[in-house]
Amino acid sequence: MNYSNLAELNAILNLCAFILLIIGFYQIRKGNPLKHKRMMLSALVASALFLLSYSVYHKNVGSVPYPHYDWTRTLYYTILIPHIFLAAVMSPFIIIVAWFGIKGKYGQHKRIARLVLPVWLFVSLSGIAVYIMLYQI
Numbered sequence: 001m002n003y004s005n006l007a008e009l010n011a012i013l014n015l016c017a018f019i020l021l022i023i024g025f026y027q028i029r030k031g032n033p034l035k036h037k038r039m040m041l042s043a044l045v046a047s048a049l050f051l052l053s054y055s056v057y058h059k060n061v062g063s064v065p066y067p068h069y070d071w072t073r074t075l076y077y078t079i080l081i082p083h084i085f086l087a088a089v090m091s092p093f094i095i096i097v098a099w100f101g102i103k104g105k106y107g108q109h110k111r112i113a114r115l116v117l118p119v120w121l122f123v124s125l126s127g128i129a130v131y132i133m134l135y136q137i
Contacts, residue, residue, distance in 0.1 A: 006057035007064075011131035013050035017043045018124040025117060037101065044098055047124070064134060076133045083126040090119050 024039030066076050097116045100109035 003060040014124045014127040017046040
């Protein structure tokens with residue numbers, strides 16, 4: 001198996017999660033809680049698949065250093081560092097907000113989701129940016 005292809009899959013899964021989160025947010029704003037739930041759970045699955053693929057990739061490929069030594073290096077680390085930190089911190093909160101939603105504790109779900117959603121969106125989008133900067137530039 002060519003594990004290097006997993007980097008692209010990881011970016012695609014991040015993109016899927018991002019799109020599903022936006023659609024899910026739009027659906028709850030439109031008053032469609034069932035569609036919202038489906039989109040958000042799908043985003044959770046996409047993110048979980050990303051985490052699995054990411055783990056397999058890095059177990060087999062290891063760390064990939066940023067190859068450029070120009071102004072983009074600073075930009076890369078400016079995106080990468082908060083991406084890594086927020087991804088690690090957010091994981092339990094994503095599970096908690098999903099749990100509250102599934103259990104019908106909508107007040108708690110909404111209160112936490114207001115904080116979790118923007119960060120989850122940032123983590124997904126910044127993951128795509130990291131992929132592009134590391135593998136496409």
